[in-house]
Amino acid sequence: MTGPGVTSPVFVHETGFAREAAFALHAGGRTLSCAMSLVAAPLEELDAGAPGWLAPDEAALLTKRLAAARRQSLLAGRWAAKNALGLLAPGIAARDMCILPGLFGQPVAALPGLSNLQVTLAHAGGAALAVAHPESCPMGVDLERALPEQLGALREQATPRERERAAAALPFDEPQRLLLLWCLKEALSKVLRCGLTVPFNLLEVASLEPLPGGARARFENFAQYEGIAFAAAPFALAVVRPHMAQWQGGDGFASPFVLHDWLASLGQTESAIRSA
Ligand SMILES: CC(C)(COP(=O)(O)OP(=O)(O)OC[C@H]1O[C@@H](n2cnc3c(N)ncnc32)[C@H](O)[C@@H]1OP(=O)(O)O)[C@@H](O)C(=O)NCCC(=O)NCCS
Incomplete structure (x- = not known):
């Protein structure tokens, strides 16, 4: 992992909201590369785009019995997670990243050739936030x-x-x-x-x-x-x-305050996005 990554979008949305940025944590002389993403999109758009970026094992989580709101949150969460992971592993296609629930429901990310990257995520309605981080942190x-x-x-x-x-x-x-x-x-x-x-x-x-x-x-x-x-x-x-692990912006890495700006933008657009 090096500095801020550049990656192609996980999927191109029409009315959705997507932000992603790399950031760095500094601990004991080490720099830990991390990335974050905040997204939101209507279920219809997530459903339409998902075959292009969802791994087959992830798609298997989308059973017919799943409520629409849960389907939307699951898809938005995976999208945010892959946006963030993609910044740290730009050579890996989103469909080759697989995020499945661990025994406690925690997200466990599997990326080919990379064993030290993990992700944490949350959703609220059709919006989702994810942070990708080294497993050591x-x-x-x-x-x-x-x-x-x-x-x-x-x-x-x-x-x-x-x-x-x-x-x-x-x-x-x-x-x-x-x-x-x-x-x-x-x-x-x-x-x-x-x-x-x-x-x-x-x-x-x-x-x-x-x-x-x-x-x-x-x-x-x-x-x-x-x-x-x-x-x-x-x-x-x-x-x-x-x-x-201190979080400072600079050198192309985002400061934590970027999250506040994203949240304010999301609040302005999300009423148009909520659908589930
Ligand atoms: C973790 C918890 C607080 C999340 O609450 P929530 O209302 O689902 O809210 P959020 O949207 O903020 O977070 C959901 C995400 O948290 C993550 N998550 C779930 N359980 C987790 C855990 N134990 N540790 C870390 N992350 C967890 C998942 O990625 C989940 O999203 P996903 O299911 O789409 O992958 C809640 O699910 C909880 O208390 N779980 C109990 C954990 C447990 O011990 N379960 C026993 C197994 S049955």
Whole structure:
């Protein structure tokens, strides 16, 4: 893996949204090449394009019994994942990349000739976010679309300390603060592979520092990780990575703030895209 990759698009969409960028993490004198992608498209377009980029084993996941919304999220997630992986492995065709669920539901990427690349992904409606990363650097992402009816549940799932910390540190209204906290914890749960099967307190956010459009967070029980989260109504997202792996833009690599710009653009276009 070298610097920012250039790759042909996984598929050419008419009304969809697609962004992808390479970024670098720096840890102990090493540079770790990573890439991210945020996409959204109507199910009809995803379905029409999928035969050109979906691996046969992935296509087998699309059973007839799958609800339309799940079919859309599965396809959007694979598309985002392959956009990101393609930047790190530009010589490999999207159809030759295969991302199947592991025993805990976690995405496991298989690329011919490459054993050290993995991917983490999340979806919200027809939108999906993916980060491709070296296996040596575990990462997790979350992407959420705010739903007013979920506010009570988000409040219940945040600890009193988290709510106080977020109110003191972040210049957002309560729904956005709660959504950022949720995204950070769900992204951490994906790094850990446990998902939300553990007591929520275990994933508690310990500290929050405001960033333009979002926040940086550390965790009470997992000091080895750091999260970055952004909100741009109606969406929020988070990326959790090892704390020691610093994310700086420059030299053609994207800064984390690119994610906020993407999220804002997605919010402006997604109403036209939602179909499932
Ligand atoms: C991980 C979890 C929080 C994701 O929640 P969600 O509402 O599906 O939300 P998102 O859209 O944010 O994320 C979905 C993606 O997370 C990834 N994912 C699922 N389970 C995961 C896990 N245990 N670890 C890491 N990533 C996981 C998958 O890529 C999935 O997308 P895909 O199914 O299209 O590949 C949730 O599925 C969960 O808690 N799973 C429990 C994990 C478990 O132990 N299951 C037992 C096996 S039956």
